[in-house]
Amino acid sequence: MESNHETMSQPEKIAIEPINLLERLQAGEDFSAIMKELPEAAFAVKKKCACCSDGRFEPSDAIMEKSGLAGQGILLLFSPAEREAFINNLKSRADRPEAIASHVGCGAAGLAFKELQKMIAEERSVDEIFSWLGISALPETSDELGEIFTKRLAQEVGSEYYHMADFAPGKEKHNESGIIVSAIDFDERFIKVGDQQFFNSASAQYGVSDEYLRTELTKLAEIAFHHGKMEHDLESPFYLLLLGNSGNMDRLMKVAALVASDPQFNGRIKIEASIRG
Numbered sequence: 001m002e003s004n005h006e007t008m009s010q011p012e013k014i015a016i017e018p019i020n021l022l023e024r025l026q027a028g029e030d031f032s033a034i035m036k037e038l039p040e041a042a043f044a045v046k047k048k049c050a051c052c053s054d055g056r057f058e059p060s061d062a063i064m065e066k067s068g069l070a071g072q073g074i075l076l077l078f079s080p081a082e083r084e085a086f087i088n089n090l091k092s093r094a095d096r097p098e099a100i101a102s103h104v105g106c107g108a109a110g111l112a113f114k115e116l117q118k119m120i121a122e123e124r125s126v127d128e129i130f131s132w133l134g135i136s137a138l139p140e141t142s143d144e145l146g147e148i149f150t151k152r153l154a155q156e157v158g159s160e161y162y163h164m165a166d167f168a169p170g171k172e173k174h175n176e177s178g179i180i181v182s183a184i185d186f187d188e189r190f191i192k193v194g195d196q197q198f199f200n201s202a203s204a205q206y207g208v209s210d211e212y213l214r215t216e217l218t219k220l221a222e223i224a225f226h227h228g229k230m231e232h233d234l235e236s237p238f239y240l241l242l243l244g245n246s247g248n249m250d251r252l253m254k255v256a257a258l259v260a261s262d263p264q265f266n267g268r269i270k271i272e273a274s275i276r277g
C-alpha cells in the first residue's frame, strides 16, 4: 500500500501547457484529432479530487486532477441502492479519490434540498435519507445540506473532506461551453485556457446507471442554458465532449444522444467523441 501511494503521488504541481480546445472546436477542427495531440500525462492515473461538475470550481491545491460529479453525487441520495453501489465503487478502487470536496452555491445541492422540502411537504418519508446523513431535520440552507452530504460521503469512502467556500476571482458566474464526459481517466487542465469553463462529468466511471448519467448531463446543460453562457450566446453550440474507449463509448453515445435530443435545448447541443484504446 505504501509503495503504491508513492507511485501515485505527484512532485508538486505538474507542468501543463494546455491547448485551447474550445477555440479549435469553434474553428471547426476535429475533436478526436485534437485529443490525439495531448501528451500521455493527460490520461495518466493521478491523485484525484471528486469535486462538483460545476465548471467554476477545481481542486484548490492545483495538484489533484478533478473528477467531476454533480454535487459529488448528491442526487443519488434519493436512490439508496444506487448510492450504495456508487460508494462501494469509490472505496474499492485503486485510484480512490484522495479528497472529496463540496463548494459554495452548489446547484445540485439546491436541487436535492428542494426535493427534500417537497417530500416533507407531501408527507413522504425522508427517514432513510436523514438517517444516512445523520441528521434529524432539514438544515437551513442547501449549502449546509451539500456539506453534510459530502462530509458523510468522504467518511464512507475514506477520503479527505474539504469545502470550497469562495469563488475564484472572475468565476462567480457560470460560463460553461460544454461538458467533458469521461468514461476514462482524463485531466481537464490539459484543455482549458484562461477563464474558460467546462462542466466535468466523470460519473460514468463510478458505476452509476444510464438513467442517472442522463439526469446529470441534462441538469448540467440546463444550468448552461438557463444561468450561463448559452442563455445569451445563440450562435455557438454547447458541446458534449465524450471521452472513452471501445468498451464504453457506445454507452456514452447513447446517453448523450438522449440528452441532446431534449427539445428544451433546441438542437444547440453538439456531440463530439474521442476514443482512446
Ligand SMILES: [Zn+2]
Binding pocket: 052, 053, 054, 070, 071, 103, 105, 106, 107, 108, 109
Ligand atoms: Zn455544485
